[in-house]
Amino acid sequence: MALIRNLTKITRNSRLQIEAESTYNILIQNGKKFIQINTYGSKERVHTNVVSQTIQLDEQSARQLLGIIKSEFSL
Numbered sequence: 001m002a003l004i005r006n007l008t009k010i011t012r013n014s015r016l017q018i019e020a021e022s023t024y025n026i027l028i029q030n031g032k033k034f035i036q037i038n039t040y041g042s043k044e045r046v047h048t049n050v051v052s053q054t055i056q057l058d059e060q061s062a063r064q065l066l067g068i069i070k071s072e073f074s075l
Helices: 059-072
Strands: 002-004 022-029 032-040 051-057
Touching: 032 059, 051 059
Parallel strands: 002 051
Antiparallel strands: 022 032, 032 051
16 A cells, blocks of 8 residues: 655656556545545456555645646647
8 A cells, every 4th residue: 555645757668567447435534635546456366356556645646646647648
């Protein structure tokens, strides 16, 4: 699990990952809102309905990600 506060662009070799199911939910703690994204095991894994990764974004990192998406996809 990780709470992301800042995203930094790097250049490195990457490959497209296997598709997996995902969900999101909203958390509110001490009056602050967070978006949580969960990914589940791919269809090739033994336990497919178990959360395998969790990423949380606060308002600042969500705004940053929105800016990255708009820029990278020319939206």
